Amino acid sequence: MVGTVLTIVVGFIVAAVAGLWLFGERGQPMRRSTWRLIREGGWRSVFNGDFWHAYVYARWTNQYIGWSVNKRFPKLGPPVEGRHLWADAYHGKVVPQTLARALVTVQEDIPLRDLEQIVPYDMARNLVLQGPPDVVAYECGCRAAREHPCEPTQVCMVVGQPFADFVLDHNPRSSRRLTQAEALTLLREEYERGHIHVAYFKDVMLDRFYAICNCCGCCCVGLQAMRDHGVPMVATSGYVAQVDTSRCEACETCAKACPFDAITVGQNANAHATVDWEACMGCGVCEGQCPNGAMALVLDPRKGTPLDVRALPSWC
Numbered sequence: 001m002v003g004t005v006l007t008i009v010v011g012f013i014v015a016a017v018a019g020l021w022l023f024g025e026r027g028q029p030m031r032r033s034t035w036r037l038i039r040e041g042g043w044r045s046v047f048n049g050d051f052w053h054a055y056v057y058a059r060w061t062n063q064y065i066g067w068s069v070n071k072r073f074p075k076l077g078p079p080v081e082g083r084h085l086w087a088d089a090y091h092g093k094v095v096p097q098t099l100a101r102a103l104v105t106v107q108e109d110i111p112l113r114d115l116e117q118i119v120p121y122d123m124a125r126n127l128v129l130q131g132p133p134d135v136v137a138y139e140c141g142c143r144a145a146r147e148h149p150c151e152p153t154q155v156c157m158v159v160g161q162p163f164a165d166f167v168l169d170h171n172p173r174s175s176r177r178l179t180q181a182e183a184l185t186l187l188r189e190e191y192e193r194g195h196i197h198v199a200y201f202k203d204v205m206l207d208r209f210y211a212i213c214n215c216c217g218c219c220c221v222g223l224q225a226m227r228d229h230g231v232p233m234v235a236t237s238g239y240v241a242q243v244d245t246s247r248c249e250a251c252e253t254c255a256k257a258c259p260f261d262a263i264t265v266g267q268n269a270n271a272h273a274t275v276d277w278e279a280c281m282g283c284g285v286c287e288g289q290c291p292n293g294a295m296a297l298v299l300d301p302r303k304g305t306p307l308d309v310r311a312l313p314s315w316c
Contacts, residue, residue: 033165040162041206054205058163059170065141065221073221076229087232092198092213092222093119093307094237096284096297097187100197100212102309104159104183106131110309118305118312119201119235127208129309134164135183139174140213142221150216155190157183157212163205190214194257196283198222198234199307217259227260238306239282239297241275247294248272254286254295 038051045051057064095103110129116122136158143149154174158167167175178186187197196215200222201208217223225231241254241262250271255263262279263286265271273286273294282303286295299306 031166031169033162033169036162037166054202057202058166058205061141061171062139062144066145068221069142069145069224073224073229076225076231088121090200090202090233091119091121092200092234094234094281094283095197095199095212095307096237096239096282097191097197097288099237099306099308100187100199101184103129103199103209103212103307104133104135104157104187105180106133106309110312112309112312118238118307120304121201121235125207129209130160132180133160135159135178135180136164136167136175137178137182137186138167138171138211140219142213142215143219145221146219150193150195150219155186155195155214157186157214159209159211163210187212187214191284191288194285194289196220196223196259196281196285215259223259234281236280236303237282237284237297238299238301238304238308239284240277240280240300240303241282241284241286242296242298243273243275244294244296245272247292249292249294251291254290257285257289259283259285 034055037054038046041051041054045054106129108131110131112118112127112129113125115125115127137154138156138158139154140149140156143153143155154176157178158164158175164177168177191197194216196217198213198215199209200211200213202210213220213222215223222233226233250265250273252265252273254273255265260279260281260283262276262281263273264276265273282297282300284297287297305312
């Protein structure tokens with residue numbers, strides 16, 4: 001009986017790959033970028049389902065995320081303990097502006113190991129940053145899932161191969177290749193809008209870093225999962241915001257901009273902004289939005305290790 005079931009499963013998978021090879025992509029033979037995704041993930045990824053998950057996610061991102069928002073999340077309910085399995089397979093690391101810039105300006109391959117020191121999830125143990133990386137701007141699935149999304153929407157950055165070519169091949173109308181200068185400009189513009197840079201990792205994406213999302217607190221599915229449903233999707237940057245009380249004018253700009261509600265401002269004559277250490281993720285939004293230069297990010301070992309490719313040794 002077991003042998004029969006196994007034969008059927010293997011036959012189905014072989015037929016699926018053959019169908020994809022012959023006419024599975026808009027009536028055309030399988031694209032080169034799809035074949036490269038299979039080759040780099042290995043045939044094991046085809047048989048354990050990882051390739052198919054990656055294929056669906058990368059080809060139909062808007063539909064995938066829309067399903068999560070409209071179908072999956074309403075069933076999760078309020079936060080409860082133990083919601084970590086989802087985050088183990090799909091999670092992000094907040095990166096301040098300078099570190100996000102470093103990720104898209106790597107000039108040589110940098111191998112990193114034991115990444116749970118940096119991103120505390122077992123799935124992100126190994127990584128090779130391939131430089132200089134190919135970068136593609138892609139329509140944000142989180143914003144596309146919202147009735148009134150933040151603008152612009154083409155702000156997700158797919159980084160490295162084979163992901164960049166796959167997204168371009170399968171989503172030509174909603175993606176575009178970026179030069180390094182264009183990638184840096186996109187990061188700067190999103191930072192100035194008060195959005196968060198998050199380096200994302202996904203187990204089915206060859207167990208490695210594959211994207212920088214420029215997230216807003218109102219649209220981002222990852223932040224919603226963490227904030228509303230207790231799924232620890234995002235790890236802190238390794239930094240925490242610090243207030244220069246001599247410069248703070250209690251204007252509340254930082255408090256309104258903070259996507260994690262980590263800043264409060266008192267109401268008395270000598271009031272100034274106060275940072276909730278537990279809630280602060282070290283994203284740097286407050287630093288970028290403060291009109292008086294009263295906010296700054298400072299390293300805090302209790303917040304974890306920053307994903308800083310300029311400083312991390314290859315044995316990390």
